Amino acid sequence: MGLKVALTYNLKRKTGNTGLPDDYYSEFDSKETIEAIASGLRSGGNEVFLVEADKGLLNWFQDNKVDIVFNIAEGLNGESRESQVPAILDFLGIPYTGSGVLALSVSLNKTLTKKLFEGAGIPTPRYRLITDPAVISDDGLRYPLIAKPNSEGSGKGITMASVVRNKTELIREVERTARVYQQDTLVEEFIDGKELTVGILGNYPAAAMPILEIDFSNCKASGEFFYTWKVKEFEKEVEESRGLTPNWHCPARLSAAEAKTVKEAALKAFRAIGCVDLSRVDIMLGKDGVPYVLEVNPLPGLDPVDSNFPYIAKCAGLNYPDLMKRILEVAVERHNKNKKMALQERSLR
Ligand SMILES: Nc1ncnc2c1ncn2[C@@H]1O[C@H](COP(=O)(O)OP(=O)(O)OP(=O)(O)O)[C@@H](O)[C@H]1O
Numbered sequence: 015m016g017l018k019v020a021l022t023y024n025l026k027r028k029t030g031n032t033g034l035p036d037d038y039y040s041e042f043d044s045k046e047t048i049e050a051i052a053s054g055l056r057s058g059g060n061e062v063f064l065v066e067a068d069k070g071l072l073n074w075f076q077d078n079k080v081d082i083v084f085n086i087a088e089g090l091n092g093e094s095r096e097s098q099v100p101a102i103l104d105f106l107g108i109p110y111t112g113s114g115v116l117a118l119s120v121s122l123n124k125t126l127t128k129k130l131f132e133g134a135g136i137p138t139p140r141y142r143l144i145t146d147p148a149v150i151s152d153d154g155l156r157y158p159l160i161a162k163p164n165s166e167g168s169g170k171g172i173t174m175a176s177v178v179r180n181k182t183e184l185i186r187e188v189e190r191t192a193r194v195y196q197q198d199t200l201v202e203e204f205i206d207g208k209e210l211t212v213g214i215l216g217n218y219p220a221a222a223m224p225i226l227e228i229d230f231s232n233c234k235a236s237g238e239f240f241y242t243w244k245v246k247e248f249e250k251e252v253e254e255s256r257g258l259t260p261n262w263h264c265p266a267r268l269s270a271a272e273a274k275t276v277k278e279a280a281l282k283a284f285r286a287i288g289c290v291d292l293s294r295v296d297i298m299l300g301k302d303g304v305p306y307v308l309e310v311n312p313l314p315g316l317d318p319v320d321s322n323f324p325y326i327a328k329c330a331g332l333n334y335p336d337l338m339k340r341i342l343e344v345a346v347e348r349h350n351k352n353k354k355m356a357l358q359e360r361s362l363r
């Protein structure tokens with residue numbers, strides 16, 4: 015496409031002996047991922063600038079002109095951190111790939127997301143938000159429940175102990191969330207069923223790629239029977255005998271009718287949150303046939319080796335470099351359509 019593209023990211027670091035939780039940097043990206051994205055974009059004839067989304071970001075964009083930003087930055091601090099880079103770019107009038115400030119803020123808050131799902135008639139597990147560890151209500155909820163930090167991703171805070179069978183265990187998990195993650199706890203009914211995730215790409219219209227099923231039946235050695243942080247972190251790094259490598263089935267082992275219902279729910283969720291360009295929607299297909307939508311990830315992991323989204327794209331026939339170019343292309347199309355982007359003429363060809 016011949017564009018000048020800034021790739022904005024936050025770099026994953028090792029927690030080492032810092033006293034930070036092991037999962038502290040999990041949402042950030044490795045050098046390998048950043049390089050893989052840059053190389054994919056360069057293969058389309060684009061010039062790519064790597065820009066770490068730290069305190070120097072604003073200055074960088076004041077000193078350098080680009081056509082568009084390829085944004086994977088998760089942000090640094092606070093409850094709407096994923097919106098920080100898009101907010102700065104909106105402020106400066108620079109276009110970027112992926113969802114905007116509002117969708118990124120809402121989707122980082124699992125409870126707000128679920129309220130929008132309810133408003134749009136999208137099934138989601140029954141829940142309570144616990145804002146005060148001294149006032150814990152499980153009224154009207156059926157155990158087992160799962161307790162999760164309300165504003166995290168990448169499996170942060172999600173362990174086998176997050177699934178609780180009684181109020182004593184629930185109190186323990188709520189206290190842990192408050193202590194380790196300094197935030198509210200979302201408590202949901204734990205859905206026993208098939209774990210699915212749906213990659214969505216494009217805009218006019220947004221399209222669901224083949225559904226990915228994550229099957230934990232070969233994880234007995236570790237005892238991890240759902241997508242905990244440990245599985246997410248190690249699934250492609252340790253030998254299978256450790257039981258942290260679930261089977262991925264893409265397309266998922268579903269009937270045509272089930273696949274249709276799941277894709278419809280995913281697309282509805284994408285629209286309810288106001289996502290654009292790309293997202294990954296996590297769904298538990300209950301034994302009752304209901305696709306319970308857990309959350310929407312507008313900044314899905316793009317690790318070329320172990321992220322779900324590039325794997326799904328590969329199953330849809332898009333290799334990694336082509337996926338990167340496609341994400342850029344759909345964002346450019348959208349900005350052009352919205353007439354918010356004054357691309358130079360050469361870049362339109
Ligand atoms: N209500 C639920 N019922 C059954 N399993 C659940 C439920 N909520 C979460 N899980 C399990 O925990 C995993 C992580 O939950 P969730 O997707 O909410 O967290 P996350 O940290 O935002 O994930 P991501 O890495 O996708 O950002 C799910 O993929 C699923 O395996």
Ligand SMILES: [Mg+2]
Nearest residue numbers: 168296308309
């Ligand atoms: Mg998830």
